[in-house]
Amino acid sequence: MYATFLAHQWMGFWRSKGKGGTIATQLIMGFIVLYLAAVSIFIGYNMEHIIMEMLPGKDVILVFNGMILYYFTIEFLMRLQLQELPAMAVQPYLHLNIPKKKLVSFLNITALFSVFNLLPLLLFFPFAILKINSDFGPFACTMYLLAIISLMVFNNYAALYFKRLTIGNLKAGILGSIFLVAVGLLEYFKIFSIASLSNLVFHTITITPLLALIFPVAAVVMLTINTRFLRSNLYLEELQSAKQKKSSTDYPILDRFGEVGVYLALEIKLILRNKRSRSTLTKGLLFIFYGLLFYKQDKLAADKFWTLIFPAAFMTGNMIMLYGQFMFGWQSAEFDGLLTSKLNMRTFFKAKFLLFTIGSTLLTAAVSLYGLISWKILILQFAVYFYNIGVTSVITLYFATKNYKALDLSKGSSMNWQGITASTMLQTIPLMLSPYLIYLPISLILNPYWGIAAIAITGLAGLSTRNFWINFLTKEFQKRKYKIAEGFRQK
Amino acid sequence: MQKALDKNKMLEIKELKKEYAGTTVVDIDHLIINAGETVGIVGNNGAGKTTLFRMLLDLIRPFSGEILSKGKNVAHNDQWKNYTASFLDEGFLINYLTPEEYFLFVGSLQQYSPSEVMNYLTPYTELFNGEIMNSGKYIRDFSMGNQNKIGIVAALLQNPELLILDEPFANLDPTTQIRLKDHLKTLKAKQLTTLISSHDLNHVTDVCERIILFEKGKIIKDMYTDENTLKELEAYFSLRTF
Numbered sequence: 001m002y003a004t005f006l007a008h009q010w011m012g013f014w015r016s017k018g019k020g021g022t023i024a025t026q027l028i029m030g031f032i033v034l035y036l037a038a039v040s041i042f043i044g045y046n047m048e049h050i051i052m053e054m055l056p057g058k059d060v061i062l063v064f065n066g067m068i069l070y071y072f073t074i075e076f077l078m079r080l081q082l083q084e085l086p087a088m089a090v091q092p093y094l095h096l097n098i099p100k101k102k103l104v105s106f107l108n109i110t111a112l113f114s115v116f117n118l119l120p121l122l123l124f125f126p127f128a129i130l131k132i133n134s135d136f137g138p139f140a141c142t143m144y145l146l147a148i149i150s151l152m153v154f155n156n157y158a159a160l161y162f163k164r165l166t167i168g169n170l171k172a173g174i175l176g177s178i179f180l181v182a183v184g185l186l187e188y189f190k191i192f193s194i195a196s197l198s199n200l201v202f203h204t205i206t207i208t209p210l211l212a213l214i215f216p217v218a219a220v221v222m223l224t225i226n227t228r229f230l231r232s233n234l235y236l237e238e239l240q241s242a243k244q245k246k247s248s249t250d251y252p253i254l255d256r257f258g259e260v261g262v263y264l265a266l267e268i269k270l271i272l273r274n275k276r277s278r279s280t281l282t283k284g285l286l287f288i289f290y291g292l293l294f295y296k297q298d299k300l301a302a303d304k305f306w307t308l309i310f311p312a313a314f315m316t317g318n319m320i321m322l323y324g325q326f327m328f329g330w331q332s333a334e335f336d337g338l339l340t341s342k343l344n345m346r347t348f349f350k351a352k353f354l355l356f357t358i359g360s361t362l363l364t365a366a367v368s369l370y371g372l373i374s375w376k377i378l379i380l381q382f383a384v385y386f387y388n389i390g391v392t393s394v395i396t397l398y399f400a401t402k403n404y405k406a407l408d409l410s411k412g413s414s415m416n417w418q419g420i421t422a423s424t425m426l427q428t429i430p431l432m433l434s435p436y437l438i439y440l441p442i443s444l445i446l447n448p449y450w451g452i453a454a455i456a457i458t459g460l461a462g463l464s465t466r467n468f469w470i471n472f473l474t475k476e477f478q479k480r481k482y483k484i485a486e487g488f489r490q491k
Numbered sequence: 492m493q494k495a496l497d498k499n500k501m502l503e504i505k506e507l508k509k510e511y512a513g514t515t516v517v518d519i520d521h522l523i524i525n526a527g528e529t530v531g532i533v534g535n536n537g538a539g540k541t542t543l544f545r546m547l548l549d550l551i552r553p554f555s556g557e558i559l560s561k562g563k564n565v566a567h568n569d570q571w572k573n574y575t576a577s578f579l580d581e582g583f584l585i586n587y588l589t590p591e592e593y594f595l596f597v598g599s600l601q602q603y604s605p606s607e608v609m610n611y612l613t614p615y616t617e618l619f620n621g622e623i624m625n626s627g628k629y630i631r632d633f634s635m636g637n638q639n640k641i642g643i644v645a646a647l648l649q650n651p652e653l654l655i656l657d658e659p660f661a662n663l664d665p666t667t668q669i670r671l672k673d674h675l676k677t678l679k680a681k682q683l684t685t686l687i688s689s690h691d692l693n694h695v696t697d698v699c700e701r702i703i704l705f706e707k708g709k710i711i712k713d714m715y716t717d718e719n720t721l722k723e724l725e726a727y728f729s730l731r732t733f
Binding site: 342 | 545548549550551552569572573575577579580582583584585586587588592596597599600601629
């Protein structure tokens with residue numbers, strides 16, 4: 001039976017509609033996996049050496065022990081983001097004469113086929129076999145390996161369980177995130193340390209190896225919990241979506257914008273009520289922390305703004321870039337309806353501009369806190385803010401009139417390549433380069449501050465000629481609207 | 492073919508052609524739909540009904556020819572949108588809205604206030620059978636039949652002069668089919684021009700005063716309904732059921 005399931009999955013992959021895209025995606029994913037595996041093996045074999053180089057004078061085993069639980073904590077978070085639930089595939093089998101038990105164990109087995117279940121083996125095994133074996137003997141080494149495998153399995157099912165639980169349950173999701181943030185803060189303020197806990201646990205194992213048996217027990221318990229949950233919830237509607245009542249919402253504030261506000265409210269609902277758009281939005285919010293990496297005091301003091309323009313532009317405008325990239329594919333499911341409705345194309349574009357403006361304004365307001373580091377950051381961010389709403393949004397919408405690919409909104413956005421085309425990839429190039437084209441010559445001829453001013457002025461020029469651009473975009477859209485609508489009908 | 496000359500034209504189709512990969516799917520020399528007519532479009536799968544409707548709504552570009560709505564080419568301006576309402580498939584619905592939100596959205600495009608929209612919806616409470624309003628579900632979570640109902644009612648809500656429905660009876664429960672039929676008949680009295688495609692010959696002959704029969708994109712029969720129409724149509728289709 002399992003062989004049949006596997007055969008079906010295999011056929012499902014090869015016969016899928018967007019096969020070309022899927023294969024390309026899988027190839028790229030395959031390369032990434034190979035690369036990660038190679039890096040892991042390299043690190044794994046040279047672990048002792050690397051630790052000695054990076055943290056000279058520290059006990060190698062102490063560092064290694066401290067790392068293990070740390071790794072698995074971060075891995076758990078990554079699994080939550082990236083590991084996919086293998087749930088949808090069972091739908092066609094539910095009504096057939098196949099015991100539920102089999103379906104559940106099939107789900108559990110396929111869940112093990114994940115990169116996350118390969119990397120820890122490559123990373124930790126070589127060191128454990130080389131070093132622990134020679135220092136503490138083969139028995140301790142075996143128990144070490146057992147503990148690591150068990151932790152991996154535990155993480156695997158815990159992440160899936162947590163994900164399944166939170167699909168239909170917002171409360172559990174919020175509670176879980178609060179817990180994780182709390183652990184993170186405790187770690188940050190050194191009240192509680194994962195590293196020292198990890199050290200304590202694995203140090204104990206080296207002394208009394210039998211204690212490591214706790215880990216396989218924990219893994220089996222987690223597997224059982226997961227299996228129970230699956231068995232009692234293997235119903236279509238529960239696998240699919242939340243059951244809580246959906247309420248109608250209004251945004252009275254948007255009424256001030258008249259018809260434009262109506263379309264804007266519609267798009268805000270689209271963003272908040274679909275999985276893919278929601279996860280794109282949260283991804284954008286995470287990029288707010290980009291500044292912590294890029295805004296360096298020495299660069300600011302030397303007025304070397306060219307390294308800062310991209311992060312500033314991206315932080316203030318990532319909503320335009322990440323969300324706008326797929327326009328109007330977000331609305332592909334109802335596009336025919338929009339076209340036949342009493343929709344004025346100019347109004348449609350005005351609503352898009354307003355959406356971009358509101359998004360960028362909110363982001364800019366949030367990242368203005370970086371102004372505490374230096375006032376230079378503040379003027380830079382405002383300059384690129386004007387550039388984003390004046391120029392970037394026009395470029396993005398122009399590319400939108402050349403996007404014929406429907407978007408599936410029901411899947412998350414991470415590692416999701418559906419709907420990505422050459423056009424969506426290409427458009428990021430002018431978006432990223434264009435501020436430099438303005439900044440570099442002027443900052444070389446005059447000075448860096450004039451360069452920033454030029455960026456702001458270009459943005460303001462785009463803003464003040466917005467009517468012209470709306471007409472231009474409307475014309476471009478009319479040229480290709482049949483092709484866009486046609487493309488959106490191909491799901 | 493008798494056509495009252497005093498009636499004004501709602502739709503005029505001239506030498507309309509559409510091809511897909513070399514096969515002609517729509518090929519109409521000349522067709523006039525008068526204001527106030529209720530027209531049924533029948534034909535087997537592949538007859539070109541949906542393609543014709545999509546061209547009427549300017550969703551696909553004709554290969555050649557033109558469609559005039561109140562004398563104006565639908566592909567060249569948006570005037571027709573002011574008096575035309577349609578529902579072809581669930582691609583016309585906005586699936587992440589609740590039905591109430593969708594009705595309010597459609598109503599707001601006609602400048603109706605929320606209370607006006609709710610007023611216009613009252614005649615359809617019977618049609619909804621208590622399942623649509625205040626159900627706390629997004630449109631995407633409704634059954635096909637109920638999605639159909641939402642789409643049809645949203646079209647009617649716009650008080651159109653021209654109504655275009657693609658297979659409105661499909662997926663509906665028998666009670667709703669009968670109620671919808673009755674409702675469409677009352678609309679006929681209000682001088683609404685209606686275009687309906689359907690595979691249900693009983694319903695379509697019952698509702699429509701004029702039936703146009705398509706085969707492979709061509710009009711092969713265009714007749715005003717009388718007591719013999721149903722038999723005539725059944726005879727045509729039974730020859731083609733192999």
